Amino acid sequence: MTCKIFAEVVVDNTSSSTDKLFTYSIPSKYEKDAKIGRKVLVPFGRGNKLVEGMIINLINHTDVDFDRLKPIKTVLHDSIFLSENLIKLSLWIKDMYMAQYSEVIKTMMPSGTTNKVIELISLTCKEEDIYHKVKSKNGIKILEYLFKYGESDLQKIKEATGITNINPSINLLLKNSLIQIDKRISAEVNKKYEKFIYKKFSGKDRDNILGNIAPNATKQKEIIKYIQDKEVVSLKELMIDTNCSLSSVKSLEEKGYLKIEEIEVRREAITKEIHLYKKLDLTKDQQKCVDAIYNDYVENGFNKFLIHGVTGSGKTEIYLQLIEKILDMGKEAIVLVPEISLTPQTVERFAGRFKNKVAVLHSGLSYGERYDEWRKIKAGEVQIAVGARSAIFAPFDNLGLIIIDEEHETSYKSSINPKYNAIEVGEKRCEIENATLILGSATPSIESYYKAKEGEYKLLELPNRVNNKSLPKIEVIDMKTELDNGNKSMFSNELYNAIRDNLNNKKQTILFLNRRGFSTFVSCRKCGFVVKCKECDIALTYHGAQNILKCHYCGYTFKPPTVCPSCQSKYIKYFGIGTQKVEDEVKKLFPQGRIVRMDMDTTSTKGSHERIFEKMKKGSIDILIGTQMISKGLDFPNVTLVGIIAADTTLNIPDFKASERTFQLLTQVGGRAGRGEYEGRVILQTYEPDHYSILTAQYHDYISFYEKEISIRKAFDYPPFTNIVSIIVSGENEKDVFESSKQIANKIKEDIIKETNDLDLVNKIIGPMEAPIYRIKGRFRRQIIIKIKESRLSLIIKVLDRVNKESRTKNYFENIRISTDINPVSII
DNA sequence: AGCACGCCGACT
């Protein structure tokens, strides 16, 4: 086979106009190293500035003019590179989600590992040369700066001298050999090194050495004694244990007794001590599940499964035992869990079973930690990666299994570019790498369950809990009746009594409300004015602890008004309840209880999640109040009561997934009760007790919910019966946004007609209209929605891609952004 | 996006 001589390279550049493949020739010395997925340095642009790139393809001939071709400068021998399979996957993602090459490549790599080339400029002449060899004023300025401050990079010189067009002057100085330019490459994240001390003497020489050391050098003697029966010790450790200084160690090194060496150390992402998590006996149902998947994998390789198992049915143990089998085959596994439940509890189970074969990847890690975990995977030091969404790209070369737990979670869909869905990417990756995909949930998404029913996934049902405990009873309380009976508080009589009894019985209670803050909106009782964010079209939430109004979209805070900004009346009232208010109320009603609130406001610091979990586990919390953060993965045997304060908060959102999300949330929260030996009780308060989401959740009846919901989706043509493409046009100038969105919509329609002449398709384009949240962070937003059948999706993507590019080059309006989302998790 | 290039007018 002949060697390929050209490489198609994606250049590290955020601009959309340079987001394409550039062809470079491969110098013969790099023939072997220049492989697909390798990082390179290439000269780019007129100035031949060195930039990092990634080889996407190798080819034998090219249409690019010979005199335009440049050679690759360096193939970077880094531990960070991608497999050919992952490059294949990245190309699929780019097409499917209308993303840019560089965006996709960046999400696949650990952040901060992109190399930047810095050009350091230094002098090669004497000071007196400045004035007689250089005539130009700018040239003199630059040289004077370099004399004063020594070598410096271009940016600094530019700032200090105030020369805007500096390059001609620099080039002139370079031509006259008055300066030189050194190139240095560096990345944000690097390997971490620590100093270690090696013993350079043997035991029998010890007394000799001690005799040779000056009598007053007591610290040196101490060090010799300390290290005598060790081979190597970290400098840090030695300095702490012997309380010596670096100079003592250094003088011992000079005498030749020790050697100081820098060695790379791995940052540890799992800091906690991990206890063994014992293998459990499987129930019949669980065993059937494991066997079905394993046998299928051995026989067929690539396949897709959906495990529908009620809360507490032991899905995790199934995952663990399947992983064990896969590992025995020499294969590797990825486990995806929602970010929110990627708590120590989950990690403990996997690491507790498989010890150092596990790497974790999530947003709580520093760049450095993530970089080290990534390299552990790439180097084959671990066989399992547990992580959030982006762990779907864990760089295994021999993948056998991808598990996506709680597959209905919306966090698997990325909200930033590339706006990929980890489930779809997982399917594609398994197809490419001949691996098995397992989706698991107690409340599968409607789309996934439909696919399972249609045979696209193999459906496995686990209808029973492992301990054969029945699912907790859910009592629905109609809050309208409570109100009629004169109860104006947020707690029904039932819930109040249950909390009181639980407290008396020394059992734990979880209270759930999917809204943080104190009050959800502030309004004037006289004129109805609602206080909104200055930058967003969003009602502000009152946060009592700090006495501020907060926008949950942009994070801005405001002082609460004392008079109505609109009519100047004093009748400002705080409406709606949030977790803070619940906390206040519970503290008032049960002053003897130990009460903790858990939401985004109380868990912003690192490790705060963990602290609350530990306290809950130890039993030092009686009542835990929280948002959906507490609805997942928690397993506290002593929780016997779950109170859902207002079940309809998610129900009335104008989104096609509102019912589904409500059902899932209620089922998941309800599942937190009665996981131990005691019977659990769930009290659900609502103003809409007859809504099917609530009725079916009450009886843990997923199937009935599914039947009802799928018929509605079909009737109104929503997913899974159609794909949804949402296009948001945004900008700071309202009129420009209005006009440009209209033009874009027209362009899309024209293009579709040109391609297919399908008027029906054109008529299905909704909008442009004001987006449900019309303004966010000062930008006005208009939305276009296209419902499109699977068979026509690629056509629409093609059209949108073209319109996107065109509107960018033609630049009708300034600062207009177009953001396209294929199958968003919500159209709000 | 960044950057070079080229053209122009202003300032020695």
Added chain:
DNA sequence: GTCGGCGTGCTC
């Protein structure tokens, strides 16, 4: 001549 400012168009 030299310098800065700005518009234009390209990047293998």
